[in-house]
Amino acid sequence: MTDVRITRCPRCLAEDISADAHPSRRLVGGMPATFFVCRECFRPAELEFQISCEGANIPYARLPIRESLRLLRGFYLDRQRDTPDDPRVTAALSEVERRLLIGPVERASRLDA
Numbered sequence: 001m002t003d004v005r006i007t008r009c010p011r012c013l014a015e016d017i018s019a020d021a022h023p024s025r026r027l028v029g030g031m032p033a034t035f036f037v038c039r040e041c042f043r044p045a046e047l048e049f050q051i052s053c054e055g056a057n058i059p060y061a062r063l064p065i066r067e068s069l070r071l072l073r074g075f076y077l078d079r080q081r082d083t084p085d086d087p088r089v090t091a092a093l094s095e096v097e098r099r100l101l102i103g104p105v106e107r108a109s110r111l112d113a
């Protein structure tokens with residue numbers, strides 16, 4: 001028997017992001033660090049990161065799409081280890097892997113498109 005472990009969005013503490021995560025960043029000790037938020041929190045989290053970068057004189061750049069996908073793959077692989085029977089995680093992981101394969105020919109697409 002497997003307990004489905006819920007991974008809550010660290011920003012709103014409400015949404016379950018186990019199978020729908022979005023990699024954003026925040027400054028931790030003055031260094032950019034990845035953290036995964038829900039769909040709703042993604043834009044505000046990026047904006048907050050941008051503002052804190054400006055405040056700390058750190059150049060802000062959007063995360064490249066392939067880097068985002070690689071981070072997501074790592075995230076879902078961890079979730080899959082935790083809950084190997086969760087079909088949502090398996091589906092999310094295969095979607096990320098599909099997008100990584102087609103990545104080089106993908107137009108400047110948005111991660112949350």
Ligand SMILES: [Zn+2]
Pocket residue numbers: 009010011012013014015037038039040041
């Ligand atoms: Zn959230």
